[in-house]
Amino acid sequence: MLNISTKLFINHTSYxxxxxxxxxxxxxxxxxxxxxxxxxxxxGIKVYNEQLVSEDGxxxxxxxxxxxxxxxxxxxxxxxxxxxxxxVLYLGxxxxxxxxxxxxxxxxxxxxxxxxxPVAAISLLSxxxxxxxxxxxxxxxxxxxxxxxxxxLVDLV
Amino acid sequence: MKTYLKIQGNGxxxxxxxxxxxxxxxxxxxxxxxxxxxxxxxxxxxxxxxxPFEKDHAAILxxx
Numbered sequence: 001m002l003n004i005s006t007k008l009f010i011n012h013t014s015y016x017x018x019x020x021x022x023x024x025x026x027x028x029x030x031x032x033x034x035x036x037x038x039x040x041x042x043x044g045i046k047v048y049n050e051q052l053v054s055e056d057g058x059x060x061x062x063x064x065x066x067x068x069x070x071x072x073x074x075x076x077x078x079x080x081x082x083x084x085x086x087x088v089l090y091l092g093x094x095x096x097x098x099x100x101x102x103x104x105x106x107x108x109x110x111x112x113x114x115x116x117x118p119v120a121a122i123s124l125l126s127x128x129x130x131x132x133x134x135x136x137x138x139x140x141x142x143x144x145x146x147x148x149x150x151x152x153l154v155d156l157v
Numbered sequence: 158m159k160t161y162l163k164i165q166g167n168g169x170x171x172x173x174x175x176x177x178x179x180x181x182x183x184x185x186x187x188x189x190x191x192x193x194x195x196x197x198x199x200x201x202x203x204x205x206x207x208x209p210f211e212k213d214h215a216a217i218l219x220x221x
Contacts, residue, residue, distance in 0.1 A: 065210040069171045072210035079203055080167060080218055089161050144160045157158045157168045 019055050024074065025084050026105035028060060034071050035060035036104035042130050047100040061104065068098040080156075085109045087154040091141035095123035096134070103131045112151045116140040158199075162221055168199065174213040183213045194219055 019028045019035060028035040030053070038045070038052065038059040046052060051062040065072040073080070082088075085108040093099045093113035102111045113128070114137045115121045121138050128134040139147040158168045172190050174183035181189070183206075191201050199219040207214040 069207055069211055069214060069216065070169075072207040072214075073169075073171075073205050073216035075210065076205045076207060076216075078169075078205045078216055078218060080169060148160065151161060153163045153166075154161050155163055155166045157162055157166070 019053070019060060024082060024105070026082070026107065027063075027074065030060075034063040034065065034074065036063055036101045037061075038104065039107075039131065045130065047127055048095070048097045061101070063101050068101065070098050071101070082106065082156065083109070086156055087152060088112065088156045089151055089154045090114065091157070093124050093136070094120045096127035096136075099124070099134060100127050100131065103127075103134050106133060109133060109155075110135060112137055112147075112154070114139055114141045114147060158219075159197075159221070164221060166221070167202075168219040168221075170194075170217045170219070171207075172215050172217060174215070183215070187215045187217070191217060 017030055019030045022029050026036060038061045043059055050064060053060045063071045065075050082105055084106055086106045087109055088102055088106060088111040090099055090111055090113045093115040096113060099111055099113045110133050112135045113124060115124055118138065121136060124136050128136045137147050137150055162168060172187055174186035177186040177189060187204055191204060194201055199221060202218045202220060205216045207216060
């Protein structure tokens with residue numbers, strides 16, 4: 001009985017905070033953890049076993065700073081603007097974990113995800129299939145001229 | 158980056174110090190990358206270390 005009441009107490013003090021917007025559009029915070037909005041088309045779908053949190057009919061995906069260096073940089077207060085209509089060229093997309101969160105953020109933009117490894121690109125493709133704003137490019141990022149025909153001028157590399 | 162970036166765009170580079178030179182201290186490795194970028198006429202806006210999330214990594218934000 002005592003155990004249960006202790007649990008309830010903890011629940012009320014530290015775990016009941018609601019999702020808070022950050023200074024970056026499309027990025028949210030709860031209990032000092034970063035979240036992005038999972039698009040309707042991807043409801044219930046995890047990209048890399050991240051936590052899904054539903055609040056007021058919106059599904060959020062937790063963004064793990066130990067796996068994504070962009071998330072880590074944002075938590076370390078990197079002064080970067082990622083407008084929701086940004087065109088982003090992402091070199092070394094790998095399996096598309098960070099790319100999936102970028103895709104959540106830039107709802108009116110496009111992320112061009114370049115990856116040289118066909119094996120990693122398989123996972124990247126399955127992420128891109130459900131997200132219209134990801135253009136997967138199988139190419140070696142060291143040779144920009146090889147994918148020039150597919151990528152326009154961008155706001156962020 | 159020169160090929161693809163808009164004039165007012167941002168470049169973000171994640172640097173793994175241990176992949177630049179294991180013998181260097183991480184800070185020296187970041188400085189090496191920073192001065193290389195400056196030689197290529199990039200303006201370095203900010204360098205942020207990613208510890209404790211990623212050890213010996215830094216994010217370098219540049220503009221053309």
